[in-house]
Amino acid sequence: MESKIKRLIKKIKKGDQAAFEEIVNLYKNQVYNICYRMVGLPHEAEDLAQETFLRAYTHIDQFKSDKTFSTWLYRIATNLSIDYLRKKRPSTYLDADIPGTEGFTMYMHVPSDERLPEDRLIENEKQKIIHYEINQLPPKYRSVIVLKYLQDLSLKEISNILNLPETTVKTRVHRAREALRKRLRHF
Template structure:
C-alpha cells in the first residue's frame, strides 16, 4: 500500500514535522467523532484526539507501512476509547454515596449526559433516542456499530482496527443492530 497517508507517516517517522501536522489535520476530526460517538462526551473526545496523536507520534517507528494508516490510527483511537469505557465502569462501581471532603458525593462528580440547548435544538428526537440507545449498548457492540454505521468502515477495516476475525465483527454488528431494534422498538430501523 502506498497511499498518501502512508507516505506522510513515513516522512513523519523520519522526523518531518510538517508531515505529522498534515496527518493530524487529516484525522483529528475523524478521531474526535469516533471518541464522541463512543464516549458521548465532548471533553473526553478531545482528550482521545490528543492521546491518539501522542501515541501515534511515539509509535511511528513501529508503524508498518504495508498496512493502511487509517486502520492503524483508528485502532489506537478505538482502543483508547474502550479503555476509557472500562475505567468508567470500574469507577462507577467503586463510587459510593459517601461524601468527599468537598461535600460532593461520587455520583455528582460524574460528567453530565444532558445536552446543551444548542444540541437539543440541533438533534431531532429520533437522533436523540438512537444516540441514547448507542450509549447504553455493551461496549463490544458499540465499537463495531459506531465504526460500521457512523464512520462507514467496511467489515474488513473494522476487523483490522479491533484485531478480531471478520466473522466476529459480522456477528457483533448483527447483535448490535438487534440490540438497537429492541431498545428503540422499531422493526425496520436498520
C-alpha cells in the same frame, strides 16, 4: 492519497514534525468523531483524540508500511475509547441533555429549511433516544455500531481496526443491531 500518507510517515520517522501536523490535519475530524461516538462527551473525546495522535506519534515505528495508516490510527482511537469506558463509565440519565444535539440532528445530516419546527423537535428527540440507547450498549457492540453505521466503514476495515476476524465483527454488528432493535421497539 495513500502514497502521500506513506511519504509523510517516512518523514515523521525521520523526525519531521511538520509532516505529523499534516497527518493530524488530515485525520483529526475522523478520529474525534470515533472518540465522540464511543464516549459521548465532547471534552473527553477531544482528550482521547489528542491521546490517539500522541500514541501514533510515539509509536510510529510500530506502524507497518504495508498496512493502511487510517486503519492503524482508528484502531488506536477505538482502543483508547474502549479503555476509557472500562475505567470511567460516564453516567447518563434518560432526562439528561445529550451534548452537541442542540438545534441539529446528530446522525442524519439532512437539514432543510422547509421542515416545520415541530418536525425538527420530534427528530431531535428521536436522535437523543437513539444516541442514549447506543451509549447503553457494551463497548464491544458500541464500537462496531459506531464504526459501521456512523463512520460508514466496511466489515473488513472494522475487522482490521478491532483486530478481530471478519465473522466476529459481522456477528457483533448483528447482535448490536438486535439489541438496539429490542431497546427501540416501542418506536
